[in-house]
Amino acid sequence: MRWQGREESKNVVDSRRSNRKRNVGAGLGLGSLIIIGLALFLGQDPSAVLQSMEGQQAPSTQQSQPSAADDQLASFVKVVLKDCEDVWNLLFREQLGREYQDPILEIYSGQVQSACGMGSAASGPFYCPGDSKVYIDLSFYKDLKTKFQAPGDFAMAYVVAHEVAHHVQNQLGITMEVQNQKRRISKAAYNDLSVRLELQADFLAGVWAHHAHNMNNILEHGDIEEAMNAAHAIGDDRIQMQSRGYVVPDSFTHGTSEQRIRWFRKGLESGDLRLGDTFDAAVL
Secondary structure, X not given: OOOOOOOOOOOEEEOOOOOEEEOOOOOOOHHHHHHHHHHHHOOOOHHHHHHHHHHHOOOEEEOOOOOHHHHHHHHXXXXXXHHHHHHHHHHHHHOOOOXXXXXXXXXXXXXXXXXXXXXXXXXXOEEEOOOOEEEEEOHHHHHHHHOOOOOOHHHHHHHHHXXXXXXXXXXXXXXXXXXOOOXXXXXXXXXXXXXXXXXXXXXHHHHHHHHHHHHHOOOOOOHHHHHHHHHHHOOHHHHHHHHOOOOOHHHOOOOOHHHHHHHHHHHHHHOOHHHOOHHXXXXX
């Protein structure tokens, strides 16, 4: 993907450098009070004793510094997000006749608190409709290459575009419609709605790729194959087979590998939002 030297999104919060402080001797505990009492009894200056204790038990600050490779990957994600902003602002005006509100993307390390609860690197990138934010731990790029055997920068771009597509669905009220059905229908029926929501996000990621390339000539040889490989790698059937050794279709929440590839390709080839109504599709 052609991304180096291109404009980055400003709608990014990078919380990787947040300090983790561990206050070893914070506050006056019972032990400290006893020592001060002994100092007074022995005629010593309590302030001198406290200073000595603080020197021995000074708060330690641990700060994780991202590597140069991670910083480069963060720049890549910001460029992809800027492409998403450009495409969706254009399509909302031209195809939907309305204004698009950009999401915020937070880059974190390890764990993160969102309006949807605590997120972790183990759960992968996610979108929270409660705060309209995309969350991503950059270690997922390594997971794509090693755990899912889906390497390549455009594989990662597909993942980012898929999460931004959930923001598009949220803007259009589709996410809320699906969530409102959760308590009204069976678990299997709700899983089916979840699959349709995810496949529509794959379609919208394809629509993004179509228009981003037309606008900025981003695609290079092999990029589409990288995205298709990523879509295949994170299909429910493939993940279940790898983790369980068997497949339970009624428990699917994201769609099969074949479905995810097909809907992404449909969006990529058409670029037409009208063709992405997965909820009305007789066959997914």
